[in-house]
Amino acid sequence: MKAGENNLRSKIRALTDNGVTALAILATALVIAPLVAIFGYLIFKGATSLNLAFFTQIPKPVGVAGGGMANAILGSAILLAVASVLGVPIGIGGGIYLAEFGRGTKLANAVRFTADVLNGVPSIVMGLAAYSLIVLPQGHFSALSGGVALGIMMIPTVCRTTEEMLMMVPHAVREAALALGVPNWRSVLSITVRTASPGIITGCMLAFARVAGETAPLIFTALGNAFWSSSLNQPIAALPLQIWIYAQSPYDDWHRLAWAGALVLIVLIVVAVSLVRYVTSRGVLKGAS
């Protein structure tokens, strides 16, 4: 091979390399752009309406200045707590079954298929389901029914991520436990699940963040509430609901509050997810993978 030809080839190679790198950077920018744009616009529109009153007061009547969404922040926290109490254990339990005990069985295939279908069910249908299951028999709207609707929505995401994370645990790790004379159930709970726990926690956080912003399932269930309420048996306010109501109103005051609410919702989700990540990463040892 001649020197000139060699030179040309290496130039083409360098050019291709740069081209592909540029494409990758472009793709990354396209992924991040919407997030940055939304967040920036929220800050632009909503930050000016944020003040102490927003976090301490409940909504004021139209025309009365001030007022905040303190009750909606509390309401969202309660709804998400109920949803997590329902969705996380059932989802993780289902995922453990799919990955460890039911592998290859017909029941497991049916469960997996159901979870995937459930994941695709429109969120308003979840609200209707909770409405007919809890609201109708009880005869009134309630925080409980809203939390249940959100919790059911969390189950498929948590379940499938748990399954996938458990499947990624190397076979050698399971064998190591079994070879020590550890019963299978114990090995699954104390070794496999523990090894997969960072991924499982990520899955739970994803599901949590997704339902935190849901409005549709709450319309027929939690209903919304303009006053303080922390009772599971009463209608309750929620940030997304409050934003929806304010955004639909014809009043500029309320529009500004809606923007502020959206900003607070996003920030609270980020804070909650970061907090869980921080707390769960504290126990991780040096060099653990």
Next chain:
Amino acid sequence: MGVGIEVTNLNAWYGTNHTLQDINLHIPANHATALIGPSGCGKSTFVRCINRMHETNPIARVTGSVRIGGLDIYADAKPVEIRRRVGMVFQRPNPFPTMSIYDNVAAGLKLNGYSNRHALDEIVERSLKDSALWDEVKDDLKKKSGASLSGGQQQRLCIARALAVDPEVLLMDEPASALDPVSTSKIEDLIFQLKSQYTIVIVTHNMQQAARVAEKTGFFLNGRMVEFDSTHKIFTNPSDKRTEDYITGRFG
């Protein structure tokens, strides 16, 4: 103390694949016994039949009997009981990645409900000393993950983990094949010391290794045990032509 192992008419299958055929042998107590043979000859399946790990694969099946110190492990005991008496070290080091060095060694006891902290401390220290790892890790016992150690250290950690449950037999499935020569020689020294307390069965592809550490050697080929004798005899004057062909490097 180690105990002897009596294997009678052992047959094993993976699905329709008859991987072990009519194996009969006596593995002496407190000695190291090496199993050699080409890949796929059934050596690994054989050791996995001794602690009933074979049957963790749903398509696997076993017939025949294995007696460990008089106990028929297939007729008279549950798999978890057997595995506590028969420790195993695998080809690739497999420490529990999320556990500290200490917890890795204590895992077998802790997961079986043993919780006397003082006694655990002693057992962990003794096991790590027995596996010649103590001096290298004693300052990081609870700080570092088992996965942070080097490959050779991880393998000695796995040996310590197996020793901590106080087994009678130690099965080693090519324990040094993924390690560098220095780590390999440390493992071999270890086998030499450990056989005073345990009955050791070691699968190896490295014939020099078999010659260095084992008193007895068995040669496996195509699911059958061709020859079982003292290591010296196998390597200097084998009675079977196939054994001779293998150890002189004519195949495998």
